[in-house]
Amino acid sequence: MKELMLGNKAVARGLYEAGVCVASSYPGTPSTETTEEAAKYDEIYCEWAPNEKVAMETAFGASRAGKRSYCAMKHVGLNVAADPLFTISYTGVNAGMVILVADDPGMHSSQNEQDSRHYAIAAKLPMLEPSDSQEALDFTKKAYEISEQFDTPVFIKMCTRVAHSQSIVETGERADVPMKEYVKDAAKYVMVPANAKKRHPIVEERTRKLIEFAETSELNRVEKGTDNKLGIITSSTCYQYVKEVFGDSVSVLKLGIINPLPEKLIKDFAASVEKLAVVEELDPIIENHCKVLGLEVTGKDVFPLIDEFSQGLVSTALGGEEKPACSAIEGLPGRPPAMCSGCPHRGLFYTLSKNKCTVFGDIGCYTLGATPPLSAIDTTECMGASISSLHGFNKARGEESEKKTVAVIGDSTFMHSGMTGLANIAYNQTNSTVIILDNSITGMTGHQQNPTTGKNLRGEPAGKIDLEALCRAMGFNRVRVVDPYDLAETDKAVKEELAAAEPSVIISRRPCALLKYVEKKPPIKVNPDKCRSCRACMQLGCPSISFKDGHAHVDNTLCFGCGVCSELCHFDAFETMEGEPVR
Amino acid sequence: MITSVMIVGVGGQGTLLASRVLGRAAMDKGYDVKVSEVHGMSQRGGSVVTYVRFGDKVNSPIIDKGGADYIISFELLEAARYTQFLKPGGTIITSTQQIDPMPVIAGNVEYPSGLLEKIKAAGAEVDAFDALSTAEEAGSAKACNIVLMGRFSKYIKDISGEEWIKAVEACVPAKFLDLNKKAFEMGLKAE
Numbered sequence: 001m002k003e004l005m006l007g008n009k010a011v012a013r014g015l016y017e018a019g020v021c022v023a024s025s026y027p028g029t030p031s032t033e034t035t036e037e038a039a040k041y042d043e044i045y046c047e048w049a050p051n052e053k054v055a056m057e058t059a060f061g062a063s064r065a066g067k068r069s070y071c072a073m074k075h076v077g078l079n080v081a082a083d084p085l086f087t088i089s090y091t092g093v094n095a096g097m098v099i100l101v102a103d104d105p106g107m108h109s110s111q112n113e114q115d116s117r118h119y120a121i122a123a124k125l126p127m128l129e130p131s132d133s134q135e136a137l138d139f140t141k142k143a144y145e146i147s148e149q150f151d152t153p154v155f156i157k158m159c160t161r162v163a164h165s166q167s168i169v170e171t172g173e174r175a176d177v178p179m180k181e182y183v184k185d186a187a188k189y190v191m192v193p194a195n196a197k198k199r200h201p202i203v204e205e206r207t208r209k210l211i212e213f214a215e216t217s218e219l220n221r222v223e224k225g226t227d228n229k230l231g232i233i234t235s236s237t238c239y240q241y242v243k244e245v246f247g248d249s250v251s252v253l254k255l256g257i258i259n260p261l262p263e264k265l266i267k268d269f270a271a272s273v274e275k276l277a278v279v280e281e282l283d284p285i286i287e288n289h290c291k292v293l294g295l296e297v298t299g300k301d302v303f304p305l306i307d308e309f310s311q312g313l314v315s316t317a318l319g320g321e322e323k324p325a326c327s328a329i330e331g332l333p334g335r336p337p338a339m340c341s342g343c344p345h346r347g348l349f350y351t352l353s354k355n356k357c358t359v360f361g362d363i364g365c366y367t368l369g370a371t372p373p374l375s376a377i378d379t380t381e382c383m384g385a386s387i388s389s390l391h392g393f394n395k396a397r398g399e400e401s402e403k404k405t406v407a408v409i410g411d412s413t414f415m416h417s418g419m420t421g422l423a424n425i426a427y428n429q430t431n432s433t434v435i436i437l438d439n440s441i442t443g444m445t446g447h448q449q450n451p452t453t454g455k456n457l458r459g460e461p462a463g464k465i466d467l468e469a470l471c472r473a474m475g476f477n478r479v480r481v482v483d484p485y486d487l488a489e490t491d492k493a494v495k496e497e498l499a500a501a502e503p504s505v506i507i508s509r510r511p512c513a514l515l516k517y518v519e520k521k522p523p524i525k526v527n528p529d530k531c532r533s534c535r536a537c538m539q540l541g542c543p544s545i546s547f548k549d550g551h552a553h554v555d556n557t558l559c560f561g562c563g564v565c566s567e568l569c570h571f572d573a574f575e576t577m578e579g580e581p582v583r
Numbered sequence: 584m585i586t587s588v589m590i591v592g593v594g595g596q597g598t599l600l601a602s603r604v605l606g607r608a609a610m611d612k613g614y615d616v617k618v619s620e621v622h623g624m625s626q627r628g629g630s631v632v633t634y635v636r637f638g639d640k641v642n643s644p645i646i647d648k649g650g651a652d653y654i655i656s657f658e659l660l661e662a663a664r665y666t667q668f669l670k671p672g673g674t675i676i677t678s679t680q681q682i683d684p685m686p687v688i689a690g691n692v693e694y695p696s697g698l699l700e701k702i703k704a705a706g707a708e709v710d711a712f713d714a715l716s717t718a719e720e721a722g723s724a725k726a727c728n729i730v731l732m733g734r735f736s737k738y739i740k741d742i743s744g745e746e747w748i749k750a751v752e753a754c755v756p757a758k759f760l761d762l763n764k765k766a767f768e769m770g771l772k773a774e
Contacts, residue, residue, distance in 0.1 A: 004603075004610045004618065108621045132617075132644075165644035166606060166618040237644070244642040310647035325649030326706040328667040332660060333692045335593065335684035337629035373689055538689065543628055546688045557724075 005169045007162045010133040011072075011100060012037030013169070014140025018096070019177030020044055020070050022062035024055040026416065027445040028074030029109040030163040031102035035072050036448075039457050043174065048448055048457050051383070051416040052077035056084050056099065060153070063097035064189070066180035068144055072100040075116045076382065080417065082119065088153055089123045090199040091189050092206075095180045096147035098140065099125075102158040105281045106308035109444075111363065111380065113306065115282035120155050120259035124203050126210050127155035127259040128219060131239045133167040139256060141175075142219065150206055150213075157258060159281070161237040161308065211260045219256030222269055225249055230318075231273030233266065233286055237309075238279045244311040245320065261289045270295045277318060281309050339368045341544045342513030342520070342560025344439055347484035348408070349376040350540055350564075351491050357406050357498075360393070362386040362418070364410040365443040365512075373541045377408070384409070384417030387434055391421065394430040402431040403498055409434070412442035412450040415465070419474075425503050426475040433497045433504050436467060437484075440511040447515065471505040478504035485510060487567045513560050521561025524582055526552045530573035537565040537574075585638030586739070587646045591665045592657030593682050594629050597728035600754060601655065602633040604732050608742050608750035609637035619644035628685075630661055654707075655735050657714070657727060658682050663698045666705045675707045676735050678714035678727065710734070717773045718766055726766035729755075733770025744771070 005013070011034040015023065023046040025035040039046035049055035052073040062069035073081060078101045085099070101119070104110040120127035128143055130136040136158070143154040187195050214220055225231075226249050234242050235255040242252060253269045255261070270276045270290070278287040278299040287299035302317045303309070316322055339346050349369035352359050353376040361367055361377035362385065370377035379389065386407035394402050409418045414436050425432050442448040449455045454464035471479045478500055482493045490508065497504040511518050523544075531551035538547060544558040545565055552573065554565075566574035566582035574582050588605060592598040599620055606618040614637040621632070634646045651669045656662035656677035666675065679699075687694045695701075702709050712734065718727040729751060736747050744767075751763050 002610075004606050004616055160621065161619060161644055164620050166603075166616070166620075167641075167644070168610060168616060240642040240644065310645055311643045312647040312650065323647075323649030324671050326666045326669040326671060326673065327704075329663045329698075329701050329705055332664055332695060333684050333686040335628070335630040335660070335664075337594065338685050340628070371685075535690075541685070541689065543685065543688060546683055547690045 001171050002168055003171060004166050005133045006033060006166050007130070007133045007136045007158060007164065008033035009037045010136040010169050011140050011156065011158070012041075013171055014137040015044060015070055016041045017137070017172050017174050018141045018144045019068055019175040020144070021067040022059065023047070023070040023072075024049045024058035025072040026050070026052045026055050026077055027442055027448040028077045028102070029445055030104060030160045031072045031074050031077075031100060031158065032445050032448065033163075034100055035457070038070070046457050048450060050451055052081040053083060056081040056088075059097055059099070060084065060088050060093075063093045063095050063153075064182065066095050066182050068096045068177055070098050070100070072102070074110065075101060075103045075114050076110065076112065077101075078116055078119055080383065085119065085125075086123045087191050089125050090191055090196055090203055092151035093147055093153055094182065095177075096144035097153045098143045098147060098156055099153055100156045100158060102160070102163050103282070104160050106160065108160055111382065113282065115285070116157055117258055117285050118283070120157070121285070124207055125153055125155055125259065126150065126257065127157050128256055129157045129236045129258045130162055130256070131236050131254070132162065133165070134169045135256070136162065137169050137171070139219070146213075150210060152206060155259075157236075159237055159308075207260055211262060214257045214260055214262040215265050217257060220262060220265060221254050221256075223248070223252045223254060225251035228273045230275050230277065231269055232277050232279055233269065233290070234279040235286070236281070238281060238314070241309055241311045241314040242279050245315045245318075255286065258285070261286065263293060266290060267293055267295070279303065279309070279314055282306075336371060337368060338371065338541065338543050339365065340513055341542060341558045342562045344484045344508070344510035344513065345369060345437055346374070346540055346542065347487055347490055347564050348435065348437060348508045349374045351487060351494050352376045352406065352408075354491070355404070355494055355498075357404055357494070358393075358401065360386040360390040360405070360407040362407070362409040362413050364413050364437075365439075366408060366410055366437050369408070371541070373539055383413050384421055387418050387421030388424060390432050390434070391425050391428070391430050394432050399431070406433045406435055406494070406498070408437055410443070411436060411438040411440065411452045411467070412448075414467075415451045419470070422471065422474055422505070429503070431501065431503055433494075433506065435506045435508055438467060438507050438509040441515060443512050447512070467507055476503060476505050478502060479507070480504070481507045481509050483510055484508045485562055485564055487564065513562070521563075522577060523554060523556040523559035523561055524563065524566065524574050524576055525554050525556065527573050527575050527579070530571050532571050532573070534570070536568045536570065540565060540568065585636055585641055586653075587651050588635045589632060589646055589651045589654045589665055589668055590635065591630070591632045591654060591661045593661065594631050596631075596657045597725065598631050598633055598657060601728040601732055602635050604729070604750050604754045605635045605735075606637075607753050608747055609635070611746060611750060612742050614638060615641045617641045617644040630664065632665065653735065653738060655731050657731065659698050660684065660695065663695070663702055666702050666707055669707050671706045673707060674710060674738065675702055676710045676731065676738070678731060679711050680713070680715045712773045714770065714773075717769050721766040721769045722762045726762055729763045729766040730770035730773070733767035734773060736767070736771060
């Protein structure tokens with residue numbers, strides 16, 4: 001059947017057709033939908049793990065048990081899972097195992113622009129790179145064959161433009177893959193030095209065989225051009241840009257296996273053309289391989305190392321003219337994303353901003369607390385860094401900073417890698433104040449469940465971790481819960497916990513306003529006769545409140561009725577639609 | 584021949600559904616199709632853009648500066664922002680709806696005036712109408728995306744009204760079908 005399908009959904013279809021039984025992932029744009037879509041097949045058990053390391057180890061456990069398994073993550077998630085990655089390369093698999101990693105060139109929704117191909121090289125694992133949805137499906141199935149043929153986990157590498165583009169795919173049937181036997185095999189699976197020393201040569205031999213495979217596999221193909229002046233080696237979405245610009249006029253070596261790279265195939269291709277170019281986003285990996293092979297090649301001398309490419313960029317870099325276009329209209333105001341109307345994080349960030357706190361931030365919707373007018377966040381790096389770096393900051397600056405410095409971290413991020421940082425505070429003792437922003441969901445990636453929500457990936461009842469009990473068990477005596485809609489209570493809690501002579505955890509708890517079960521209250525309005533134009537409410541940066549005709553104005557199509565603005569108004573100008581006081 | 588369409592608006596306006604309807608209609612007509620979307624920030628009131636490209640064979644899923652034949656815009660400021668992606672003489676089909684972005688809400692700058700004139704001066708053909716009011720008239724402000732698709736359908740001569748409605752049927756829940764059919768018709772006929 002033909003279907004217009006998202007690249008990530010096509011991967012999920014590939015998992016289904018490959019007979020995969022177990023998938024464990026942590027959400028991360030642009031990888032999330034592969035696991036969400038896989039969960040729609042009853043035949044595949046799917047779960048959200050607390051983090052990518054756990055997900056990869058879970059998938060590996062399932063592979064060892066004898067069933068085909070899968071885990072997915074975004075590029076930065078692979079950093080978290082790097083520890084098991086390098087060693088499961090040595091042990092190999094039992095049933096096939098595929099690891100999907102999704103890069104984000106252009107950083108549409110990421111904190112860095114790392115090139116995950118380096119991991120395949122460093123961990124000595126095969127990596128396949130599809131260039132559209134049909135290949136996403138086909139390569140996923142092929143990856144399981146390679147995994148079992150060569151006894152290795154296999155990477156599928158996506159990028160935003162393949163993961164989040166729809167193109168037409170032809171689907172197939174699910175393969176019947178019988179469960180493999182589990183046999184205890186310490187020499188293969190117990191990686192103590194004596195065993196690992198024997199496995200390493202096997203890995204090197206495997207890579208040699210995979211290079212041979214890459215020389216002739218249909219995953220790498222030469223498309224002969226109408227003349228031989230220019231030959232281009234490329235892969236992934238860049239292949240599509242090259243074809244768009246040049247059609248059949250140049251020869252193209254389209255690589256589907258990005259690690260290991262073939263040698264003879266590339267040399268022969270180079271010999272068949274007058275000039276050789278490599279078109280690849282981010283780092284010069286194919287290009288450097290060509291240079292090692294002694295080939296003269298054009299690459300990063302004309303292409304950028306940063307951002308994603310387009311057909312126009314490929315064309316101009318290789319000497320084409322810029323396309324004519326309508327002129328740009330200058331001086332337009334930007335439209336940055338903002339915390340939603342009714343967002344529970346807003347009241348908390350207002351409080352931190354008002355108390356002039358130094359705020360160590362983390363990864364999630366609440367990173368938007370860094371944007372004006374709240375501008376509340378001082379740092380953002382990676383999952384969990386808020387808590388650990390707060391501890392280091394306080395160790396360096398002592399009591400003076402402990403009185404005004406906090407960490408903010410979401411419920412899902414806390415489960416992912418905040419707990420170990422909190423253990424460090426409990427163990428090595430700084431008088432730090434950690435705020436868990438518990439909105440009962442993983443928000444930024446589009447509402448995935450996590451170990452604190454009491455529901456599994458499919459929304460069915462599941463285990464639920466009690467954050468208060470967890471923090472107390474770690475040795476925190478001061479654990480308190482506040483409602484961030486209640487500014488007075490939130491302010492009191494922040495002031496008291498910063499002043500306290502021991503470390504503390506504040507749980508700022510209210511579910512995300514966009515969750516379906518959260519009841520939206522009727523919108524409120526401004527009584528223009530009472531508004532004194534002091535703009536106190538404007539400090540919240542709420543998208544529903546604007547300043548028009550000399551007074552505040554509420555957009556009733558956006559207003560969530562949370563009433564936080566009314567708490568800031570000294571003149572009771574906010575009223576219900578019936579003209580009653582809001583509280 | 585490839586037709587390249589950008590669909591732009593503000594997070595939450597339903598641009599994604601519009602791109603899916605267009606992609607579906609083109610696929611059912613037998614075209615090769617690619618639709619590209621960016622997730623992540625879309626629910627948070629940011630500027631959003633999707634690309635739909637169809638023709639005999641489509642390679643690139645994206646549209647860059649000077650590459651768009653048409654821009655369908657749900658909001659006036661966004662229409663102006665992406666005008667530079669249009670081929671000279673290309674057409675912008677835009678709703679005249681205005682949604683204040685954060686810098687305007689915060690009172691730092693004013694919502695720009697004279698945008699339609701500026702878009703024309705930049706070299707674009709403009710087809711502007713109040714898609715929001717049309718959608719409300721059809722029964723729901725949420726049908727704005729289908730109103731705009733109705734309007735756009737008159738530019739794609741080889742896909743018939745019936746084929747468009749089939750694509751809408753394939754992309755929206757059955758209970759909203761009557762509303763969306765009406766929205767499509769009203770978009771097509773709107774002044």
